[in-house]
Amino acid sequence: MQQKYTKPLYLQMKEYLLEQIQKMDPGSNQLEPENLLSRKLGMSRETVRKAMSILIREGVITRWHGKGNFGHPAVSNLTMRVDINSDFRRILRNAGYKVKTIRSETTLKHPSKQ
Template identity: 45%
Template sequence: MVYEGRLLPGNRLPSEESLCEELGVSRVTVREALLYLEQEGFITRRQGLGTFVHPSAFRSKGRIETETCFNQLLRRIGYSRISVEGDIWEDKAVEPWAELLQVPVGEPVLMFTRLFLADGRPVIYCKNHIPMSFLKLPISDLDANYQGNLFRLLWIWCGQEITHRTAWFKARAVTEEISEKMGMPIGTPIFSWDEVQCNIEDKVVCLSENYFDTVAVPLCSMRRTWRWGDAEDQDAEENGR
């Protein structure tokens, strides 16, 4: 409906009742779908005015907050041939990663690297640190070239469900290791995305260092704003935020 441009004036969706009739589903299903779309920033609902669609959000490629895996991210950007090359070994936790992993320096960790190639070009390099205490399988049984979702992998390998993540973004200089993987000159600035994946008990199951060729993989984020007039917004304005 959105992609076909079948919207009411003002980029509005039909009423819930009309959507139920047109799609042949229950009102509960429609409401769950609308809630998801609202949470992802694709629509805004206003009581008495209707549900407004934001086509620009659908057109934005490389949205980091909506993707659950880099394969999906690359497909949405437009790449058709995606492959992953991996490697696995056991190591010891070192700073600054040990602190983020919430383990002592020297704690055994599983290192699992993944190099994503898009149409034959290396575009994303991921270096994952997993405390060995979470591992449920012998290293010999692990598939270094696993092509799927990291969260699925952590469930298979560690029996851990990831419920939330925290990410930090910064620029770093290309190291010898990254240069060998991605073919970029040593010392070149590169966009990095460090992320901890936590289970329901808030324990860090995995720490990921992710490095991007942002020429090949442009990234963006859609930031929602609160409705003007809310007490929090007024307080923020008064305090200069």
């Protein structure tokens, strides 16, 4: 029997938030409060927080204490993010580049004692 794979709820919430952020009009980038999102979408507040935490780490959302959460559409539309992905070769391959690694060697020579 095959089981249908479904994404965890926090990843579904992350995708939903990304879609909302990408649709934002300039100047209106405040997200709905976490408690409203959880009620509106029928998910726990912890699920909403987990998704937002990932997007905060990625720089897509900024959380301002006392003001709310703000989305950054320009950041969410970037295709190559070196700051959050350490495998630079994979980033380039995913962007369609042909990657070739050439070994270079560095040596350290001490100055002569003359």
